[in-house]
Amino acid sequence: MRRWLLPEAIEDALPAEAWHVETLRRRLLDEFHRHGYEYVIPPLLEYVESLLTGSGRDLDLRTFKLVDQLSGRTMGVRADIAPQVARIDAHLLNRKGVTRLCYCGSVLHTLPANLTATRQPLQIGAELYGHAGGGADAEILHLLARALQLSGVAATRIDLGHVGVFRALAAGAGFAGEHLDDLFGMMQAKDLPGLRELLADVAEPCRAGLLALPALYGDVTVLARAAATLPALPEITAALDELRALAATLGDLPISFDLGDLRGLHYHSGVVFAAYCAGYPGAIALGGRYDKVGKAFGRDRAATGFSLDLRELAQLAPNGLPRRAIVAPQATAGEAAALRQAVAELRAGGEIVINALPGDTPADWHEAGCDRQLVWRDGRWQTAELK
Template sequence: MRNWLLPENIADILPATARQVESAKAAMLERFRTYGYELVCPPLIEYIDSLVYDGDTALVMKTFKLDDQMSGRQLGLRADITPQVARIDAHLLSSRQGVTRLCYAGSVLHTVPESAMRSREPLQIGAELYGSSDVGADLEIVDLMLASLEGVGVGGLTLDIGHVGIFRALAAAAALPAPLTAELFGVLQAKDIPSAETLLAGAAEPFRSALLALPGLYGPDALSRASQCLPALPEIRRALADMQAVADSVAGRATVNFDLSDLRGTAYHTGLMFAAYAPGWSDALARGGRYDNVGDKFGRARPATGFSLDLRDLVRVLPQRSPAMGIRVAGADAGRAREAIAALRTAGEVLVIDYLGESATALNCDRALVWRADGWQVEPFASH
């Protein structure tokens, strides 16, 4: 029995990568703090009806479920931390009436991976801003998302900008029934134009043509084309203006691409959506968007915007860094050198006690702590 095998799309993180992941996490959480975001740590498990939203079948399917032996109710292992943070804002922090900024970092679990290369245990880190519907809040989140990636050495960023509100405005104007709207949303997510044409066979113009045009509205010039071919609904005009505002805010910092057909957000997204890409990885490194009123099911509907990313994915495109070289001290000397070892470790040095007489390469040390006439000294250490 090969009991060392792990389930498919589940993997250990080994030393060099683990240090890189934890360093990136620490750097991002520190950046969140400087922007005013407070850290929260929701539980890995809670009642299933708190973890998923009505109508979000994709999130329901991704969530592991089990029975609670204590309450008899169904529990879920979280597949997304955003709903938990919305619960905290709506319920536990309900006394706060102004803007609330929260951040988090933790593992989530998926029943199936989002793609063949992705883990079923993403390490999700993100930031959420509650209480402001102003586009400035979205600009802050986009800025923080890009700054977080830049801060850990990811360069050459491309920002895709979309807006799910355009689809919702067109569906409402066409008076599409809710079941048809949900089915059409899924079809457009898959960019299945023939099926979309079938579903919209009886829809009123110009909304039918506008909905069918969405999959073709992508690229740097998509906004100008959209303003010409989409109905001049107030919601659409605002959406296009907000997308342009995001693009203007990142000018010179990231390559911008508009995509009005990008409906890959979950069912709770309501407005602006954005995703960051980088060379070397085909999928988005980070995604975010607006999800107003998501706290309604917890008793307080508030405007909200945020972003998140998977640190396990991110490490694939992080610059490779060699671990810091340490200082070797012979095991026989460790007792006598206790104070010197403590002082060096306090100063941030790596001190490795060598019990077996190993090489410099094996110990990852380029210096040695040795006793000389004038006390303990740090000298170059070569393999022997």
């Protein structure tokens, strides 16, 4: 047995990737901080009653579970940090007004999301609690667009949807419990043959509305088509009005609409969105409103936010690795102080300086990523190309 093998869809981050990911992490968290989002670090694992309660039960099948040797209770390794942040807002901070929080940490999934996905994403995100209006959704969407821009991966499209449309149609068609989950799964997959079979006995106009939902995507004219096509249920009218008002505040973003793009049936409560960028087949970031999550922790707070996998983002983002210098330690007693001063100045300026060890060769330095060396010339230490 090769002991160095890792489990399937679990991988190390080697130096170049790890530094690139860490650089992005610092850049994005600093930007969130400048927007007033406070940083929190939830624990890696909790009791499953906390991780999966209420709206978090959508994560049940994605969560690794184990027994706590101290209490005998079942614990889970987090598969999503957002519910943990909702717990912090509702139970620990317990503020009356708006709270802005951000986070970054590893999560673990029982199965990869797709054939190329990792089971250990590095999730980073921002959440806004305590404001139910469209202004909060607009702020979160602008912050997401800014984060992608700072990463060098501009959003080419941000799709908006609303789970209230699906919920109203499903309720009107009489779906509940497991049958509702089946309908939701087919709608997510946009499985039209399956939907036609499942909806064969459903009365109009909800049947026609559900069948029309997967095709309602495109520019802002989709909202007018939806209003003309879907039944005039109060919940649907309110959802379309909400999307229309939100879109009016996002004229500087590449907004489009997809009313059949659904996820988080027991998690999201209103507007949902997905951001896409060039060179990547799926959504690079997901988010939306989840107003009911805090209720399970004692406070029914309005909430909206987004998250993305920082390792996925790093694969798309430009990687400007810093140049390196090598310091040869053959300094005489009279040159040593000047050498230390030169090294300190280079490091203070952002350079990476590696101290050569006895027995090192230029090949070793090249392998370490070095392209320059410090040499004693004209009475001082200077950088020169490494041959």
